[in-house]
Amino acid sequence: MNVETLSRIQFGLTASFHFVFPPMTIGLGLFLVILQALRVWTKEPIYLELARFWTKVFGLVFAIGVATGIPMEFQFGTNWAHYARFVGDIFGSPLAIEGIYAFFMESGFLALLLFGWNKIGPKMHLFSTFMVALGAHFSAIWILVANSWMQTPAGFHLARQMKVTADGAQFPLTADLGNTAFTVKEIPLPQGYVVQPADLGHVRAVIDNFSAAIFNHTTLDRLAHTIFACWITGAFVVVAISAWWLLKNRFLAEAKISLKISLVMATAACLLQMVAGDFTARGVAKYQPAKLAAMEGIAHTEKQAPLGIVGWVSWQRDAAGNITGIEPKTIGVPGMLSVLVSGDFLHPAQAAQTEVKGLADVPSDELLRARHPGASDTELAKLRPKYWPNSPVLFQVYHLMIALGVLLLLVSLLGCWWLKTGKLWSTKDKSVRWFLGVLVICPFMAHLATQAGWFTAELGRQPWIVYEVLKTGEAMSAVVRAPQVLSSIIMFTLIYLLLTALFVTLLLQKIKHGPTPVAEEPRLPEKWQSLSHRSGRQTED
Amino acid sequence: MDLNTIWFVLVGVLLTGYAVLDGFDLGTGPLLLCTKEDRDRRIFLNAIGPIWNGNEVWLVTGGGALFAAFPNVYASVFSGFYDAFMLLLFALIFRAAAIEFRSKRSSPAWRKTWDISFAVSSFVSALLVGVAIGNVVWGIPLDDKHDFQGNLFTLLHPYALLVGVTSVALMVMHGNLYLILKTEGALHDQLMRWTKRTVAIYLICFFVLNVVTMLTCPHLKTVFHERALLLSVLAAAAFLVTFNIPRELRRGNEGRAFISSSLSIVTMMALFAATIYPNLVISRPELANSLDIHNGASTEKSLNFMFWVALIGVPIVLAYTISIYYVFRGKVTLTDESY
Numbered sequence: 110m111n112v113e114t115l116s117r118i119q120f121g122l123t124a125s126f127h128f129v130f131p132p133m134t135i136g137l138g139l140f141l142v143i144l145q146a147l148r149v150w151t152k153e154p155i156y157l158e159l160a161r162f163w164t165k166v167f168g169l170v171f172a173i174g175v176a177t178g179i180p181m182e183f184q185f186g187t188n189w190a191h192y193a194r195f196v197g198d199i200f201g202s203p204l205a206i207e208g209i210y211a212f213f214m215e216s217g218f219l220a221l222l223l224f225g226w227n228k229i230g231p232k233m234h235l236f237s238t239f240m241v242a243l244g245a246h247f248s249a250i251w252i253l254v255a256n257s258w259m260q261t262p263a264g265f266h267l268a269r270q271m272k273v274t275a276d277g278a279q280f281p282l283t284a285d286l287g288n289t290a291f292t293v294k295e296i297p298l299p300q301g302y303v304v305q306p307a308d309l310g311h312v313r314a315v316i317d318n319f320s321a322a323i324f325n326h327t328t329l330d331r332l333a334h335t336i337f338a339c340w341i342t343g344a345f346v347v348v349a350i351s352a353w354w355l356l357k358n359r360f361l362a363e364a365k366i367s368l369k370i371s372l373v374m375a376t377a378a379c380l381l382q383m384v385a386g387d388f389t390a391r392g393v394a395k396y397q398p399a400k401l402a403a404m405e406g407i408a409h410t411e412k413q414a415p416l417g418i419v420g421w422v423s424w425q426r427d428a429a430g431n432i433t434g435i436e437p438k439t440i441g442v443p444g445m446l447s448v449l450v451s452g453d454f455l456h457p458a459q460a461a462q463t464e465v466k467g468l469a470d471v472p473s474d475e476l477l478r479a480r481h482p483g484a485s486d487t488e489l490a491k492l493r494p495k496y497w498p499n500s501p502v503l504f505q506v507y508h509l510m511i512a513l514g515v516l517l518l519l520v521s522l523l524g525c526w527w528l529k530t531g532k533l534w535s536t537k538d539k540s541v542r543w544f545l546g547v548l549v550i551c552p553f554m555a556h557l558a559t560q561a562g563w564f565t566a567e568l569g570r571q572p573w574i575v576y577e578v579l580k581t582g583e584a585m586s587a588v589v590r591a592p593q594v595l596s597s598i599i600m601f602t603l604i605y606l607l608l609t610a611l612f613v614t615l616l617l618q619k620i621k622h623g624p625t626p627v628a629e630e631p632r633l634p635e636k637w638q639s640l641s642h643r644s645g646r647q648t649e650d
Numbered sequence: 651m652d653l654n655t656i657w658f659v660l661v662g663v664l665l666t667g668y669a670v671l672d673g674f675d676l677g678t679g680p681l682l683l684c685t686k687e688d689r690d691r692r693i694f695l696n697a698i699g700p701i702w703n704g705n706e707v708w709l710v711t712g713g714g715a716l717f718a719a720f721p722n723v724y725a726s727v728f729s730g731f732y733d734a735f736m737l738l739l740f741a742l743i744f745r746a747a748a749i750e751f752r753s754k755r756s757s758p759a760w761r762k763t764w765d766i767s768f769a770v771s772s773f774v775s776a777l778l779v780g781v782a783i784g785n786v787v788w789g790i791p792l793d794d795k796h797d798f799q800g801n802l803f804t805l806l807h808p809y810a811l812l813v814g815v816t817s818v819a820l821m822v823m824h825g826n827l828y829l830i831l832k833t834e835g836a837l838h839d840q841l842m843r844w845t846k847r848t849v850a851i852y853l854i855c856f857f858v859l860n861v862v863t864m865l866t867c868p869h870l871k872t873v874f875h876e877r878a879l880l881l882s883v884l885a886a887a888a889f890l891v892t893f894n895i896p897r898e899l900r901r902g903n904e905g906r907a908f909i910s911s912s913l914s915i916v917t918m919m920a921l922f923a924a925t926i927y928p929n930l931v932i933s934r935p936e937l938a939n940s941l942d943i944h945n946g947a948s949t950e951k952s953l954n955f956m957f958w959v960a961l962i963g964v965p966i967v968l969a970y971t972i973s974i975y976y977v978f979r980g981k982v983t984l985t986d987e988s989y
Contacts, residue, residue, distance in 0.1 A: 179710060193728070
């Protein structure tokens, strides 16, 4: 296997593994804020007990999230050095901002959250919890800003490094000017310039406008979609553990309160997700037509495009084995994709006439001609499939995400209904037991949906690393060799397997042990009295 | 001062912050194996327990700042030092796992395994940080595209290893002084005795390093010449603050001793920065291919934007970092939440 494939496997592996944990931290963070607020508000010891238990779970998830997060940042440099050089002027900033404004906040206040039970008062503890959750959300914001810029780059121009002599004449970087003195300057390229393979090494993206880069076309959609996914995942972790306790007839009071809060949170997040998902898909249709066509298996540009539900997309190949098109065999709702793309739900008949681009027409002839100057029409037709994402895989992961999302919504709605009627607590009832069993496997479905969504977004961007600007195959480190990447992949796999085993064992241990009841709020040591008074806690001695 | 120089200083400040803060918790690693009692080891781990995570963020942020301000340097160093950085990553992951998982079971074999992982991964991390710095000073072969021409063994030459060992010695000394602040009783007395050795070993390493650098780095001759005053003042300061450590300990000023050892790290980093400026990576044998604060940098617009971002953000970070250290001040007591 070549370095490109190996580096992609490594990034995919480390990102997928890492992405198991932050969604839980973000969702659990919000849940902990709710618990701590209830603790301050009601002064009931059970909320302190619950907060202590769920904080332990949070701490475990957080630790692995941090440990597996550092490789993500490093890999941009180790494996994707040319990418780092090409986009560093723009892409480095959100990563640095994430460090300064999110990670410090998260990890600093985490210390107070985890170890502050006997050191700070309840209100200060609530504040620390809030800051940790806020930090977790901030980190999501900045990493999604960075990712969205890769998907729909904006606010920049391309510039070429040239040798400029004293009289202002410009020469390519490779020109030998003999003894003539020169300086290397960056000369802006015209808007819409398309990078060609020959430009690599002396053309890079240069920032024009930070707010345009940060709030690019898809940042807000993607942010909402991902944050809701995180809330869903975190909430279902709590739902599942509480449901498990109910099934086992243990910690009933704790399980009921946790389940009530988390089920409502999950339902709200699932409902919001339907709206956010719709917005995200429309953004894809508008700005990344190749991705949409590949996701839905649309071969040719058509009106009344169907919305696929299940099916199979396969490649069409010519005699030599080259890809020439796709062959979708799918069952779907006729015309529905066109309606969704137009977003005009009030006039469905009209909306169904909206045109949806098929893979045969993307990317545009203009882009292909610009990337391959001098190529004939037949050559361009042959080149086009090289610019398509992997539609057969994409169709499956995308529809898996949707199916799981809808399923989770239905489960949470039924849960809320039974919560309202009180049926959920009759744990002797066979149908309730069966339903609680379903709740226990929900976090796995939520994780699978989150991962499938991530794969859809990232595989759908291929073969570009920066959409329609830089190809993934042009972004690797020049000096890293396949055996190096292979050995680091093996190491990562082994270490991550070990981490998984430890994580699962310890989580199960915590679930089995359950929360420890507390009689009353802990007394703060004498020297912390002033701090505790300030935070509204009354101590008499 | 131009923006590029400001960013040279800012990245330096972030990495120095990392060295000072993660320095003491990396230094705790090798020291942990020098104690036998489980209780003592737990106290060590809980001394760094609430804060090691935040300390590591300085590395992540330093890396992010390097990426934002000097993307070419970030790309060349990270891809060139591929194997070394992967080793560092594995060490950091193992370290995190060791701290998190050690306390979760009481079997001696379980704890011993994690103690060894913690010590080894801390040692390797401290060593690799030093090796990286050593290579930057010594110079690495870069081609005209600033790509590294060599492999892991190109980086593990005696000079880099000397800097690596010095870095381990410095962090162990620093960790020793931090633990003195956090312990009491017999363990505290034991740590006080250890300072005789840890401080002496670091001083010897540092002295040897200075001599070797002056004798064996011909490419730095002009720098030594031009900045003779600055460099000798910094070196003298580095020695003075380190000599001050035993003095403060004798007088019972443990806090000041710790501050002195923090200053040892700061002066060492300043010495390093003053030696390489305006370069960020020195290329040898082709000096012309070196990466400096101009050819390695982002555009002025980007540097300017990020300057304001940092100017607003870093003081806020410092304010709550200091508050959190204040909350956790004093000796370690083991509770339910402890590791």
